[in-house]
Amino acid sequence: MxxxxxxxxxxxxxxxxxxxxxxxxxxxxxxxxxxxxxxxxxxxxxxxxxxxxxxxxxxxxxxxxxxxxxxxxxxxxxxxxxxxxxxxxxxxxxxxxxxxxxxxxxxxxxxxxxxxxxxxxxxxxxxxxxxxxxxxxxxxxxxxxxxxxxxxxxxxxxxxxxxxxxxxxxxxxxxxxxxxxxxxxxxxxxxxxxxxxARKTQADLAVARERLRFASDLHDIQGHHLQVIALKAELAQRLLDRDLEASRTQLQDVRSEAQTALQETRALVQGLRQVSLEQELANAAEVLTSARITSTHHVDGSPSSSTVRHTLGLVAREATTNILRHARATTADYQLACGTQGTWTLTISNNGAPPAGHETSPTFGPGTGLEGLRERLHAVGGNLSVEHADNTFTVSAVVPDDMTHQQHSNSAQRQESSAS
Missing domain, CATH: 1.25.40 (Serine Threonine Protein Phosphatase 5, Tetratricopeptide repeat)
Incomplete structure (x- = not known):
């Protein structure tokens, strides 16, 4: 051997x-x-x-x-x-x-x-x-x-x-x-x-499947819009000598279609498309199982706000990616719970984390996934915390319900108005 x-x-x-x-x-x-x-x-x-x-x-x-x-x-x-x-x-x-x-x-x-x-x-x-x-x-x-x-x-x-x-x-x-x-x-x-x-191969395959899923989404966006643009551009060329107004209409449709494709592509690359929290948790269980990592899920309901579901879905996706890329994990635990003050908390922990400061250890830094998540959570009034103890890495995201966050914002604005 x-x-x-x-x-x-x-x-x-x-x-x-x-x-x-x-x-x-x-x-x-x-x-x-x-x-x-x-x-x-x-x-x-x-x-x-x-x-x-x-x-x-x-x-x-x-x-x-x-x-x-x-x-x-x-x-x-x-x-x-x-x-x-x-x-x-x-x-x-x-x-x-x-x-x-x-x-x-x-x-x-x-x-x-x-x-x-x-x-x-x-x-x-x-x-x-x-x-x-x-x-x-x-x-x-x-x-x-x-x-x-x-x-x-x-x-x-x-x-x-x-x-x-x-x-x-x-x-x-x-x-x-x-x-x-x-x-x-x-x-x-x-x-x-x-x-x-074998473990490394399974983890690489899980990451490759995630990349293929992204490639499939990109193909669905670009393939459809580019096909429509090509057809309308060809039609506009044919109508150019016979019906100038109809040709102009087709060119406007081409421009609109191109703008739509650009917006959807940017949304896909930046992760701004609507992400289903339930789907991300299911995907996490699937890819971790394929990598021979035992995952447990404790889900206490589901946020009613689409914004909260979207944000927590991004957290679940990034944390799962970090487990596959940076850890030598054998177990992972996902917990979703609603607090007494209308806040949702998603906690994801795994074992097999590399030592703190190791080159493969996930950290906050410019351009990193965790830094991007923290900025998005701050934008909706939430926060992201990371704990690295021994060989266990824990990511916790706390996001207020949209209505609760809006009430706090309105109350703060009223207090500022009263003070002025």
Whole structure:
């Protein structure tokens, strides 16, 4: 399993945490094995000296090389993305540990562990066909290392069999499970990458559907009016020589049709067309579901004012777009309620929000959707507030009923007149 090319493992906080867990699991498992090997080596050494300190240093360097090499597994199983420096850092210290262990019969069996771990890890970063050959290379190299150690220490074979091997049996059993451990851990990481790729695809499709809907509306406006303009212009040209007054009438219709098309196009682009709050909430549920985001809706009636419905519909549309574009959400909640003073409140919250100040975090700013919504709400006497707590992002829009807002405006005007 390899990583989809268009997925970056750092695209969301959850994926980054999953990778740290994966990498940490591999490193921790290796640390346990290296720790056991070092413990046995030190415990069976009667007189520590420079050779022992050199062996311990190679153990340390071999472990650090393994931690560096494991980063190449971030691309998934059999990704073949390992750099030459990473491979050198993995193999050279492991070979050095094996060679230095030949100095003492008590060190030989433990000294082959770094080599087997290195080959077992490399097997899942190289080509898939090289997996078993590399694992077997690790086992064969360890066996050869033990054989050379026995050969360089005459008469040590029976000693290692009777005294060293029983102590190292459990450690080598755990070491033999390294290929299975690496495969399962990196396979699990690959599944997460596949799920992240699918989630991003679903979110992109939801945004694309919204764009197609906008394109369809634009086509309906422009297609109709341009067709009418073309027909009337052609008719005016035909009537130009026969009936000048009728031709003038057709040209006036062309001008009127063009103005109508311009107004409707501006209204569409600026979002000033009448938006149905109910339809926007339904669309939000549909697109979020397609993006595998669970949404809940708590709607306490519906505003009687078309202006309020229009404004809150724009809020629902913009908030849904922000969820799809900026968050790594799994849940979203929509609440619409009418207050005691005739005000309608639409509250939309979602989890998976990026950290505050992150480049993908929705903020107020010139030209942003939230800034535009705030200006429109202020124009009708409402307000827009945003709360970002932990990984939850909440947008709240409060809009007074048209009649209530008009009464407040008239009362303020009367007070100003009385004061003057």
């Amino acid at each position: 390899t990583t989809p090319e268009h997925v970056s493992p750092t695209t969301s906080v959850g994926v980054r945490e999953a990778w740290l867990y994966t990498w940490g699991g591999l490193v921790l498992y290796a640390l346990v094995l290296y720790g056991l090997a070092v413990t046995v080596t030190v415990a069976r050494t009667d007189q520590p000296g420079p050779w022992l300190w050199g062996l311990l240093l190679t153990y340390t360097v071999a472990f650090l090389g393994l931690t560096l090499f494991c980063r190449s597994l971030k691309a998934g199983l059999w990704s073949r993305t390992t750099a030459t420096s990473q491979l050198a850092a993995l193999l050279i210290p492991a070979v050095g540990t094996s060679v230095l262990s030949w100095r003492d019969p008590d060190w030989v069996i433990a000294g082959q562990i770094p080599w087997f771990i290195a080959c077992s890890t490399w097997a899942f970063a190289a080509h898939r066909k090289a997996t078993w050959p590399l694992i077997l290379l690790g086992a064969f190299g360890a066996a050869v290392g033990v054989g050379v150690g026995i050969g360089l220490n005459p008469g040590s074979g029976q000693y290692m069999l009777d005294h060293v091997l029983p102590v190292m049996t459990a450690t080598w059993f755990m070491t033999s499970l390294t290929p299975l451990m690496v495969w399962l851990t990196v396979w699990w990481w690959g599944v997460i990458l596949k799920l992240e790729s």
